[in-house]
Amino acid sequence: MKAIKFLFVLLLVSSCGTVVNYDYETSTDFAQYKTYDYFSDMQTGLSQLDTKRIMRAIDAKLTTMGMSRSENPDFYIDIQSEDVMNRNNSTVGVGAGGGGGGGFGGVSVGIPIGGNQNTRQIIIDFVDKKQNERLFWQAVSESSYRENASPEKRQAYFDALVEKVFAKYPPKK
Template sequence: MRILFVAAMALVLAGCASNVVTDYNSATVFGNYASWAFAPNQQDSGFTSLDDSRVRNAIEREFTRKAMKKLPDTEADLLVSWQIVPEERLEQVGVGLGFGFGRGNFGWALSAPPPVREITEGKLVVELADRRNEEVVWRAASRRYLNENQSPETRRKLIDEVVSEMFSKYPPGLN
């Protein structure tokens, strides 16, 4: 019974964990910002990738919900940039095996660790910078990852959810 209770509490606490982390300049008065634009150096290759398009659409939707006006980058209060930062991690792809023997309080055991593989995933990071002084005033990073095995619809939903959660914490101090 105790194990079931601990497992249930772990699930509840995991459900309460935020999927994004934000940081901001505490000296900034966010109420002074009424307009935004995408940063002009956002596109280095000249092409808009599929994920870039998904992120742009999600950001535009969130700023529209906040009643902020989109202006050319030379006139906007805030400049928005984002990137999908690659991160490598190890993933268990099987189970470890072992055996042991013993008697009483003494025994011997031998085991093999589970097989693992290295995978690369992408973490979305969005930054808002004050156009006048070109300093980042707000930053959000996702704790959920994009990977190459996700379908286009799954990627779109994930980006929409993450960007929505990011902007639920903007402006800071209102949530």
């Protein structure tokens, strides 16, 4: 049953227009990175509970990829997030006009369709501190979210999001 819920949320996140953009340093040998940790002073922009949720999801994903968390890591992870309000500019115009006897008149009304949509942008950086804090991989995701979702749905959201974010890590050259 838990797997079905996860697949449903994964489908929901992937179908709701989650966009992930990647960037990386092309000279990086990704095979050298086996251990990681998070920056201790990380300011995620998420609640403390959501920060724990996304870190759990990242830990689980990186473990399946053969990496492990370490106190003396090969690289550090930084997570940043911000809420973005996207204004909906979709409207339907209704107009009326007329003219007669050399005069013209008109009325036009714009009716908004839908409403504003909140999206969350999450940036995940991989930084090699041994090489002067060199950023070598970055993923930027943007997807819609529900602020009032249950804790289980929030965890499922982050699990699905992390799956999509790490779908192209390490990059194919």
